[in-house]
Amino acid sequence: MTAATVFSGERIYCVDPAERLFFGRSAECTICLDAEDTAISRRAGEIVHERGAWWLVNRSSAHPLSVIDEVGLRSVLVPGRRTALDAVTRIVVAGARGSHTLRVEVPEAAADRAAESATPAGDPTAVGENVLISQADRDAMLALFAGYLEEPPRHDPHPRTYAAAAARLGWPRTTLVKRIEYLRTRLDEAGVPNMTGWNALTNLAEYALSRGLITKDDLRRVRRDR
Missing domain, CATH: 2.60.200.20 (Tumour Suppressor Smad4)
Known part of the structure; x- marks a missing residue:
């Protein structure tokens, strides 16, 4: 030990x-x-x-x-x-x-990270093998949920507003809203719970983070590309 x-x-x-x-x-x-x-x-x-x-x-x-x-x-x-x-x-x-x-x-934790790095990263979600997550889906979630991935004191476990996330991406707000709504609909139809209702955006954030759909590496990649 x-x-x-x-x-x-x-x-x-x-x-x-x-x-x-x-x-x-x-x-x-x-x-x-x-x-x-x-x-x-x-x-x-x-x-x-x-x-x-x-x-x-x-x-x-x-x-x-x-x-x-x-x-x-x-x-x-x-x-x-x-x-x-x-x-x-x-x-x-x-x-x-x-x-x-x-x-x-x-x-x-070191053993867990080694096991995770040896596991191929696939697009199908854990619930609903037919749901594919595109790069545009990941970019949209990263813009909305980046605060969860930040180190303290910048860590903020709350989704950004659609307007702020769209501005970060350089997208129209309506484009971001439609992409996230379509993603939630597909996940809901595939059996992922809590993808609808008043707290759906927070539930999507927790699902995306817990399943590794967006990670700290994505945040670092975005910063390098700027």
């Missing part, structure tokens, strides 16, 4: 399975985020190896932690709860003087 690796700014911490890493306001923590920011708990959280797995534990009695998974989806870890760390994970600790981001890599 090799160590987990935690990145905090320019600092790197290797955590042996027999060790515990604490982070928070206290100078006694392994990672002291900001000793003068009383909006951060003295012990905000802990990274620990137990029962054969790595865990993030919220040690605060009052403040939640934001957890961003490897595809950019954000969840909230409430005080006293824990979540397994089985992939590259970012932990955001909010304070009155700013937010702090920790990046955690565990040994299993």
Whole structure:
């Protein structure tokens, strides 16, 4: 069993399975985020190896932690709860003087990434083999959902407006709307749930990210092409 690796700014911490890493306001923590920011708990959280797995534990009695998974989806870890760390994970600790981001890599994550890179990337979706995702579909989703893929503090787990996304692509707004609506219709007919209704755009974002239809590599490619 090799160590987990935690990145905090320019600092790197290797955590042996027999060790515990604490982070928070206290100078006694392994990672002291900001000793003068009383909006951060003295012990905000802990990274620990137990029962054969790595865990993030919220040690605060009052403040939640934001957890961003490897595809950019954000969840909230409430005080006293824990979540397994089985992939590259970012932990955001909010304070009155700013937010702090920790990046955690565990040994299993490296194996997962290697397995994923060895898997051919195909166009059929996981549900509905006859639904093909074109490059124009990917470009439209990337423009709408790029905030999910950004690193903190630019990470924004909400779709952009159609107008803002269309301007990013240089498309008419109506072109983008029609392409996304047609994509949602095809996915819905193929059995993908929650592709219609008031929250359909957010559900499409989560589906696209969880299935790897758009990735951080796509975001980097777009930046290189500019």
